[in-house]
Each structure stands twice: as structure tokens, then as C-alpha cells.
Amino acid sequence: MTAPMVGDFAFKWAFLMAIYASMAGLWACQRRSSLRLQQSVRGAIIALAVSLSTAVLILEHLFVAGDYAVRAVYDHTDRTLPLLYKMAALWGGDCGSVLFWAWILSLYLAFIAARATVAPRLLTSTVLAVATPLEIFFTGLLIWVVNPFATVWPHAVNGAGLDPLLRNPVMLVHPPAMYTGLIGMVIPLAYLLSGLLRRLPWPQWIGAVRVWMLFSWLWLSAALILGGMWAYLELGWGGYWEWDPVENAALLPWLTATACLHALQVEERRGQHRWWTALLAAATFLLTLIGTYITRSGVLKNSVHAFTGTGIGSYFAGLFLVSLVTIAVIFVMRRDMLDDRGPAQVDGMAKESVYRLLETTIVIMAALVLAGTFYPVITQTLSHQTIILRQGFFNQSVSPLFLLIIGLMGIAPIMSWQQNSWPVLTAQTGSLAASGLVGVAVAFLGGDRTPLSLVGVFVITTALASMLREFYRAGRARSVGLGFWQGLWSAFVAHRRRYGGYMAHLAFLLVALGVLGSHTNALALTRTLRPGQFITVAGYRLYYRGIASRPRFSGLSTQAVLVVSYHGRSWISRPGLAFYAGSAAPVADPSIHEGFMQDLYVVVDAISAHQAVLLHVMINPCVLWIWSGLPLLVAGAGLALSGRRSARLSIVHDHALGPTTHDTPIGSDGL
Numbered sequence: 001m002t003a004p005m006v007g008d009f010a011f012k013w014a015f016l017m018a019i020y021a022s023m024a025g026l027w028a029c030q031r032r033s034s035l036r037l038q039q040s041v042r043g044a045i046i047a048l049a050v051s052l053s054t055a056v057l058i059l060e061h062l063f064v065a066g067d068y069a070v071r072a073v074y075d076h077t078d079r080t081l082p083l084l085y086k087m088a089a090l091w092g093g094d095c096g097s098v099l100f101w102a103w104i105l106s107l108y109l110a111f112i113a114a115r116a117t118v119a120p121r122l123l124t125s126t127v128l129a130v131a132t133p134l135e136i137f138f139t140g141l142l143i144w145v146v147n148p149f150a151t152v153w154p155h156a157v158n159g160a161g162l163d164p165l166l167r168n169p170v171m172l173v174h175p176p177a178m179y180t181g182l183i184g185m186v187i188p189l190a191y192l193l194s195g196l197l198r199r200l201p202w203p204q205w206i207g208a209v210r211v212w213m214l215f216s217w218l219w220l221s222a223a224l225i226l227g228g229m230w231a232y233l234e235l236g237w238g239g240y241w242e243w244d245p246v247e248n249a250a251l252l253p254w255l256t257a258t259a260c261l262h263a264l265q266v267e268e269r270r271g272q273h274r275w276w277t278a279l280l281a282a283a284t285f286l287l288t289l290i291g292t293y294i295t296r297s298g299v300l301k302n303s304v305h306a307f308t309g310t311g312i313g314s315y316f317a318g319l320f321l322v323s324l325v326t327i328a329v330i331f332v333m334r335r336d337m338l339d340d341r342g343p344a345q346v347d348g349m350a351k352e353s354v355y356r357l358l359e360t361t362i363v364i365m366a367a368l369v370l371a372g373t374f375y376p377v378i379t380q381t382l383s384h385q386t387i388i389l390r391q392g393f394f395n396q397s398v399s400p401l402f403l404l405i406i407g408l409m410g411i412a413p414i415m416s417w418q419q420n421s422w423p424v425l426t427a428q429t430g431s432l433a434a435s436g437l438v439g440v441a442v443a444f445l446g447g448d449r450t451p452l453s454l455v456g457v458f459v460i461t462t463a464l465a466s467m468l469r470e471f472y473r474a475g476r477a478r479s480v481g482l483g484f485w486q487g488l489w490s491a492f493v494a495h496r497r498r499y500g501g502y503m504a505h506l507a508f509l510l511v512a513l514g515v516l517g518s519h520t521n522a523l524a525l526t527r528t529l530r531p532g533q534f535i536t537v538a539g540y541r542l543y544y545r546g547i548a549s550r551p552r553f554s555g556l557s558t559q560a561v562l563v564v565s566y567h568g569r570s571w572i573s574r575p576g577l578a579f580y581a582g583s584a585a586p587v588a589d590p591s592i593h594e595g596f597m598q599d600l601y602v603v604v605d606a607i608s609a610h611q612a613v614l615l616h617v618m619i620n621p622c623v624l625w626i627w628s629g630l631p632l633l634v635a636g637a638g639l640a641l642s643g644r645r646s647a648r649l650s651i652v653h654d655h656a657l658g659p660t661t662h663d664t665p666i667g668s669d670g671l
Contacts, residue, residue, distance in 0.1 A: 003058050003061065003062060003067070004058075004062070004067075004069075004070055004149035004151065005149075006054070006058060007054075007055045007058040007059060007148075007149040008143075008147065008149050010051045010052065010054045010055040010058070011051075011052075011055060011139055011142045011143050011147070011149075012143060013047070013051045014048050014051035014052050014055070014102070014106070014135070014139045015136065015139040015140060015143060017044045017045070017047045017048040017051065018044075018048055018132050018133075018135035018136045018139055019136055020040075020041075020044045021041050021044040021045050021048065021128055021129070021132045021135075022129055022132040022133050022135075022136060024037055024040055024041045024044065024129075025041045025125045025126065025128045025129025025130075025132065026129045028041060028122070028125045028129075029122060029125060029126050029129060029197070029198070038122070038124075038125045041113070041125055041128055041129070042113040042114075042116065042124075042128075045106075045109045045110055045112075045113040045128055045132070046110050046113060046114065048106050048109070048110070048132075048135060049103075049106040049107055049109065049110035052099070052102055052103045052106045052139075053103065053106075053107075055099060055103075055142075056090070056099060056100075056103050058149075059072065059090060059096065059099065059148055059149070060087055060090060063076075063077055063086045063087060063089050063090065064083065064086050064087065066079060066086075066159070068152075068155065068156040068157065068158060068159050069151050069152060069155040069156075070148070070149060070150070070151060070152075071095070071148070071149075071150045071151065071152050072089070072093060072095050072096055072148035072149070072150075073089075073159060074152050074156055074159045074160060075093055075159070075160055076089040076092045076093045076096070076159070076160070076161075076162050076163075077089050077159045077161065077162060078158050078159040078160065078161040078162075078554065079158050079159075080161075080553070080554035081161060081162055081553070081554060082553065084172055085162055085166075085167060085172075085553075088162075088166070088171060088172050088175075089162055091175040091176065091179065092162055092163060092166050093148075094146055094296065094312065095142070095146040095147065095148035095150075096148050097175075097179070098138060098141055098142060098146050098312075099142055099148055100175075100176075100179055101138055101179060101183055102135060102138035102139055102142065104179055104180060104183045104184075105131070105134060105135060105138070105183050105186060106135060108131075108183070108184065108186070108187055109128055109131055109132065109135070112124060112127060112128065112187070113128060122198060123191075123194055123195070123198060123200060123204070123205060126194035126197060126198055127187075127190045127191055127194045130190045130193050130194055130197075131186055131187065131190040134186060134319075137315075137319055141312065141315060145311075145312055145315065146312060160582055161554065161580070161581065161582055164555065164578065164580045164583050164587045165234055165235070165587065167553050167554075168230055168233060168234045170226055170229050170230040170233060170234075171230060173226060174223055174226040174227050174229075174230055175223075177219050177220075177222050177223035177226060178219075178220065178223035178227070178250060180216075180219040180223075181216050181217070181218070181219030181220030181221075181222075181223055181254075182216075182220060182250070182253065182288045182291070182292075183216075183288075184212060184215055184216030184219060184220075185213075185216050185220075185253055185257065185284050185285050185288050186285060186288075187212040187216070188208075188209045188210075188212040188213040188216070188260075188281050188284075188285075189281050189282060189284070189285045189327075191205050191208045191209045191212065192205070192209050192277075192278060192281050192282075193327070193330055195209075196278075196330055196331075196334040196337055196338075197330065197334070199334070199337065202267070202271075202274070202337075202341075206264065206267060206268070206277075209264065209277075209281065210261070210264050210268070211641065213257060213260055213261055213264065213281070213284075214261060214637060214640060214641055215641060216257065217254070217257045217258065217261060217637070218633070218634065218637040218638070218641070220250070220253065220254050220257065221254065221633055221637070222630060222633065222634060223250065224250060224251065224254060225511070225626065225627065225629065225630045225633075226630070227247065227250065228240035228241055228626065229627055232592075232623065233590070233592070234587075234588075235588065236587075236588025236589075236590045236603045237588075237603075238522075238524070238590075238601045238603065238616070238618040238620060240518075240623070240626065241515075242391060243369075243372075243389075243390070243391050243394040243395075245294050245300040245373050246291075246294060246295050248294075248369050248370075248372075248373045249287075249290065249291030249292075249294045249295060249373070250291060251369060252287040252290070252291065252366055252369060252370055252373075253284045253285075253287040253288050253291065255362050255363075255365060255366040255369070256280050256283045256284040256287060256362070256363070256366055257280075257284045258362055259276075259280050259358070259359040259362040259363055259366075260277060260280035260281050260284060262355050262358055262359055263276040263277040263280055263355070263359055264277055265355070266352055266355050266356075269352075269417055270341075270352060270417065271340060271341025272340045272341070272352060273340070273355075273356070273359070274337075274338045274339065274340055274341075275338045275339075275340075276359060278331060278338055279331075280359070280363075282327045282331075283366075285323070286320060286323060286324060286327075287366075287370075289316055289319055289320040289323065290320060290370075292316045293313050293316040293317050293320065294373070296312050296313045296316060297312075297313020297314065297316070297317070298313065299313065299377060300373065300374075300376060300377070350415065350416070350417065350418065350420065351412060351415040351416060351417050352417065354408055354411055354412045354415055355412070357408060358405060358408045358409075358412070361401055361404050361405055361408070362405065364401060365398055365401045365402070365405075368394075368397050368398060368401075369394065369398065372389045372393055372394055372397070375387060375388070375389050376388050376389075395519070399452075402512070403455070403456060403459045406459050406460055406463050406509065406512060407459050407462070407463065409463045409466070409467075409505055409508075409509075410432060410459075410462045410463030410464075410465070410466040410467075411429065411466070413466050413467065413469070413470050413502075414428045414429070414432070414466060414469075431465075432462050432465050432466050432469070433458075433462055435461055435462060435464075435465035436457075436458040436459065436461045436462035436465070437458065438461070439457050439458060439460070439461025439462075439464075440454050440457050440458045440461075443457045448520075448521060450520045450521065452520055453516060453517070453520035453521060456512075456516040456520070457513075457516065460509055460512050460513055460516065463505075463509055464506070464509050467502050467505055467506050467509065470499075470502055471488060471499070471502065474487070474488055474491035474492075474495075474499065475487045475488030475491065477491070478490045478491050492639065495643070496639050496640060496642050496643025497640050497643035498643075499639065500635075500636045500637060500638070500639030500640030500641070500642075500643060501636065501640050502636070503632060503633075503635060503636025503639060504632075504633055504636035504637050504640065505636075506632060506636070507629040507630070507632035507633035507636055508629070508633070510625055510626075510628060510629040510632065511625070511626050511629035511633075513622060513625055514622040514623060514624070514625030514626035514628075514629070515626060516622070517621040517622030517625070518620050518621055518622050518623050518626070521621045521622075522618060522619060522620050522621065523537065523538055523618065523619040524616065524617070524618045524619075525537050525616075525617045525618075526605070526614065526615065526616050526617075527614075527615055527617070528612055528613070528614050528615070529542075529544040529560075529612065529613055529615055530544070530610070530611065530612045531544055531545060531546045531611055532544070532545075535615070535617070537617050537619060538619045539566055539567065540564060540565070540566045540600055540617075540619075541564065541565040541566070542562045542563075542564050542573070542602070542615070542617065543562065543563040543564075543565070544560060544561070544562055544613065544615075545561040545562070545563060546560075546561055546611055547559070547560060547561070547607065547611045547613075548561050548574070550574075550576075552578050552589065553580075554580060554581065555578050555579050555580035555581065555583075555587075556578070556579050557576045557577065557578040557579075557589045558576050558577050558578075558579070558586075558607060559574040559575065559576030559589065559604075560574070560575055560576060560604050560607070560613045560615065561573075561574060562574070562575070562591075562602065564593065564600065566600075571593065573591040573593065573600075573602055574591055575589060575590055575591035575602040575603055575604045575615070576589040576591075576604050577589060577604055577607065588603055588604075589604075590602065590603045591603075594623070594624055595624065596624055597621060597622065598619055598620060598621040598622070598623075599618075599619070599620040599621075599623050599624070600617070600618075600619060601617070601618040601619075601620050602615060602616070602617050602618075603615070603616045603617075603618075604616075
């Protein structure tokens with residue numbers, strides 16, 4: 001039996017295990033005392049994960065070995081490709097990425113099943129039963145539609161190679177992070193639906209929803225920043241976010257997940273926003289399906305990221321419709337469980353009101369991005385004319401909402417969950433606003449004269465002062481006998497969720513400052529130079545020596561050799577055009593000199609036969625601040641996750657206290 005045959009058998013076995021786990025899990029939910037059946041569901045899930053892991057290992061072996069008789073290997077690798085990029089070909093194509101989806105989800109489900117060290121409870125069985133239909137869908141696709149082990153004939157001696165745009169170190173981590181985050185959004189919804197179906201009290205399962213939502217949000221946040229980094233390094237247009245349809249497809253579930261995390265906090269504190277929580281969790285999952293449809297259907301062709309011509313978009317459209325109807329039915333049947341606990345806080349000066357406004361603003365933003373993304377489809381359907389909304393629309397419509405969100409981030413920490421005193425609140429906001437004015441003064445003296453930029457600086461620095469104020473208060477409150485820094489560390493250890501969240505907010509503000517600076521104060525210049533000529537841009541002197549060629553992976557980069565001088569320092573810059581075998585057009589090979597306050601970004605647009613080069617030179621301020629937000633974000637979210645001990649226990653033991661009076665078999669009252 002050949003390796004592809006073993007891989008194909010692994011798909012079929014995984015498909016059968018997924019069917020059994022789903023059906024047996026639902027049956028176990030009807031028979032609460034069937035411990036053996038629940039254990040068999042757990043075993044089937046682990047067998048499913050083992051089968052898909054085997055398939056992944058086999059496919060990776062074929063990539064590395066260069067078995068070009070296999071379609072996936074032929075389409076995405078060649079002999080000259082470095083080892084790590086051969087392994088990364090797993091997510092470089094459509095069939096491999098579907099396998100990656102199924103594999104990551106199987107690992108999540110196996111983790112849930114394996115962590116039920118106490119006799120598996122009904123909530124775990126229900127979660128597995130709710131989530132495994134997705135594995136049936138994915139393994140079915142792998143068997144009948146996009147089998148990565150399909151062979152080509154006649155057998156080739158070399159492959160077509162990996163897409164040149166994917167030959168960047170960032171692409172070794174960006175797609176796995178993106179998949180880990182997007183697929184993880186399945187689990188919070190599975191816990192929520194299971195809790196509703198079982199009629200379990202919210203405290204018994206909402207902790208698991210929080211943990212999995214935060215975990216997935218962390219990975220998706222990292223993926224968005226890494227994706228911007230890849231675009232900045234590789235695409236050669238000098239930016240990192242173009243409001244591309246596939247970029248928007250990843251941003252949409254991040255927005256609703258962010259709103260859901262804040263709604264979960266209100267539910268935990270006050271038992272409110274339950275409908276919001278449920279709808280946002282469902283919307284986050286459904287938007288991941290919409291994003292997958294956008295990426296794989298070709299319905300929106302104005303994207304450099306999409307898998308073109310794959311033909312599986314219609315399957316995801318069908319999955320979206322089935323999921324939407326199923327979720328809606330469960331919500332309607334369990335609508336009494338979605339009612340808020342106790343009266344809502346209507347006082348506009350309470351923190352709950354700020355959270356409600358924050359969540360609403362994020363949802364409005366997501367709706368605008370979704371409508372703008374699908375506007376070409378809408379106009380084509382209604383008027384038979386395709387109208388594409390560019391960056392200007394998104395920047396103008398979304399920027400005010402972003403500033404409002406940041407302003408609310410600054411206000412929320414100083415507000416109480418109870419009624420706030422207007423004089424005290426006024427005094428606190430006044431001191432924060434003074435910090436914002438200081439930030440505006442610094443930006444103005446530094447040469448920033450753009451009104452929009454100065455407004456943004458005011459809002460962001462005000463929110464930044466609010467966050468730093470919380471850290472200062474924490475350190476000061478615990479400094480007696482310890483000192484400030486030891487007291488602050490003590491506060492971090494004692495309240496990891498709170499201060500981890502503040503760290504994540506700080507990371508967001510750092511990214512926001514970088515986005516603001518790079519969008520409102522960038523400079524650009526395009527000039528043609530011949531050897532011996534130079535140009536000066538914003539104090540940078542670029543002297544053009546001539547053309548040189550260098551190998552670049554399995555291609556060749558033709559580079560313009562520039563001597564750059566700035567404030568008494570000099571260095572060599574080598575922007576160029578990279579040519580790859582099998583690629584019809586050259587790929588930009590930009591030269592980037594990074595600095596804390598600004599980047600020098602140089603791109604070669606064209607090279608003539610007489611060594612004249614068309615240079616596009618950009619000065620991009622504050623871009624490094626965006627990338628610097630990533631480690632702070634990871635640290636903050638990781639700290640917040642480590643502080644959710646009680647929520648984690650709900651995953652491990654499912655509150656193994658035995659069935660409660662609310663622990664109702666599915667179908668016993670209305671389903």
C-alpha cells in the first residue's frame with residue numbers, strides 16, 4: 001500500500017469516526033446514564049484526530065520527499081524549494097488548507113475529550129456531538145472534492161513550485177495562526193449551543209465559552225498583525241492593509257469576537273447581554289464561514305489572497321445556510337434561557353452602558369465592512385455593473401468608529417459597575433483629557449499638522465493615559481512594604497485577567513498609534529534614475545550606483561544598488577525585482593530600512609535596458625509600532641488566559657457534580 005493510499009484511507013476512517021461521534025454523542029445526550037456510550041464518543045474523537053494527524057504527516061513526507069506524482073506536491077513544491085517552504089506548502093493550496101482546517105479542529109475536539117479525566121459528563125458529549133458535523137463536512141470534502149492525495153498522470157519529475165508571494169518567512173507562521181484562530185471560533189459556539197440544549201445554568205458553561213473565545217481571538221489577532229507584516233514586506237506597495245476582501249474576511253470575525261468578549265464580561269458581572277453574547281458568538285462562527293466562502297469561491301475577484309478557481313465555495317455557502325438555520329432554531333427554542341438575569345442597568349453613567357455602546361459600535365463597524373466587501377456583488381446583481389469600493393470608503397467610514405471605540409476604552413476603566421458620581425467622573429476625565437492635550441502638543445511640535453491625525457493623537461493618548469493610570473494605581477495600592485514595582489507585580493499575579501486585559505488594550509493602542517502615524521503622515525516620491533544620479537527625500541539621500549543580480553530562493557533578484565545617507569550615516573539599499581521560473585511576471589523585492597519613528601521603503605517599479613530604474617520611495621512613519629504591539633498583545637492575552645482557572649476547570653470536569661434539575665435530555669421539552 002503506497003503512502004497516498006494510506007492517506008486516503010485515513011480520510012475515510014476519519015469520516016466514519018466523525019459520523020459515529022456525532023450520532024453517538026447525540027444519542028448519549030438522550031440517555032444520561034449511558035457512560036459507556038459517552039466514553040465511546042471520546043474514543044472516536046481521539047481516533048479521528050489520530051487519523052487526520054496521520055494524513056498530515058504523510059502529506060508532509062510527500063512534500064519533503066518530492067513525490068510529484070501527487071497533485072498537491074506537484075502544484076505547490078519543486079526541487080529547489082527550501083525545506084521549511086516545502087512543509088509550508090501544506091497550507092499553500094486549497095486541498096492542503098482544507099486538511100489543515102479539519103486537522104486543527106480534530107485536535108481541539110481531542111483536547112476536550114481527553115481532558116475529561118473524570119467520567120465524561122453530558123456537556124462534553126454534547127459539545128462533541130455539536131462540533132463533529134463540521135468534521136463530517138471537511139473529511140467529506142477531502143475524500144470526494146479536494147483530495148490532496150490525488151495523483152497526476154503522466155508523473156512529473158519536478159513540480160510547479162510554491163507561489164512566489166508565499167516565499168516569505170512570515171508565511172511560515174501567518175496561515176497557521178489564522179487557521180488556529182478561525183477554527184477555534186467553532187468551540188465557543190459549541191459550548192454555548194450545548195449549554196442551551198442541555199438547559200444548564202450559564203455559570204456551568206459560560207467560562208468555557210470565555211476561555212475558548214479569548215484563546216481563538218488571541219491567535220486571530222496575531223494572524224492579522226502577521227498578515228499586515230507579510231503584505232508590507234512582500235507586496236511592494238508600501239502598505240500593510242488594503243481593505244482587500246480576504247483581509248476583510250479575517251477582520252470581520254475578529255470584530256465580532258472582540259465585541260463578544262466584552263459582552264461576556266457584562267454577563268459575568270451582571271447576568272446581562274445574554275442575547276448579545278449568543279448572537280455575537282454565532283456571528284463570529286458564521287463570519288468565518290463567509291470568509292472561507294470569499295477566499296475559495298472567486299465571487300470577489302479583486303483580491304491577491306484568494307484561492308482562485310477552486311470550485312468549493314458553493315459547499316461552504318451550503319454549510320453557512322445549514323449552520324444559520326440550525327443556530328436560529330436552537331436560539332428560538334431556548335429563547336427563555338437568553339433572557340437577561342435581573343433588570344438592565346439603564347443609567348448612562350454606569351460601565352454597563354459604556355460596554356453596550358462599545359459592542360454596538362463594533363457591530364456597526366462589522367456591518368459596514370461586510371457591506372463594503374460585498375458591494376461589487378450587490379451592484380452586479382442589481383445593476384449589472386461591478387462597483388468596487390476602495391480604501392477611501394473604508395477609511396472614511398470606519399475611522400470615526402475606531403476613534404469612538406478607543407475613546408470608550410479610555411472611559412471604561414474609570415467607571416464603576418454601579419452608579420458613578422458626576423463630579424468625580426468629570427474630574428477624572430479632565431485629567432485624562434489633559435494627558436491627551438500633552439500628546440497633541442508633542443505631535444504638533446514634532447511636525448504633525450494634519451487635523452485628523454491630531455484628533456486621533458488626542459483620543460489615543462487619552463486612552464493610553466487611562467490604561468497607565470490603572471497600572472499606577474495597582475502598583476501604588478500594593479507598594480506598602482514591597483515597593484512600587486513589586487507591588488505592581490503582585491497586582492498582576494493576583495488579578496491576571498484584569499491586567500492581562502489592560503495589557504492587550506495597551507497593545508491595541510500601540511497598533512492604533514502606528515496605523516494613525518503611517519496613514520496620515522506618509523510621504524511618497526517616484527523618480528527615474530540612471531547610474532550616478534541621486535534623489536533626496538525627507539533628508540534621505542539615495543545615490544544610484546547601478547544594477548546587480550542576486551539569487552533569491554529558487555529565483556533571481558535584479559537589484560538597484562543604492563547608497564543611502566541620512567544624518568551622517570550611510571548604508572547600502574538593494575530594492576529589486578525577483579524573477580522565478582514558471583512565473584509570468586516579476587515579483588517586487590522591496591528594500592526596507594526600519595526605524596523607531598519611520599521607515600525608508602524603496603521599490604523598483606521598472607528597469608530599462610540601459611540600467612535606468614524607476615524608483616518608488618516612501619517614508620512610512622510609526623510602522624514599527626504596529627509590529628511592536630504583537631508581543632505585548634500575546635503577553636496580555638496569555639496573562640488573561642492564565643487567570644481563568646475556574647473557567648478552565650469547567651472544561652476539564654464539566655462541573656462533575658452529576659445532573660442538576662436543569663440537566664435535561666435533548667428533545668424532552670421542545671426539540
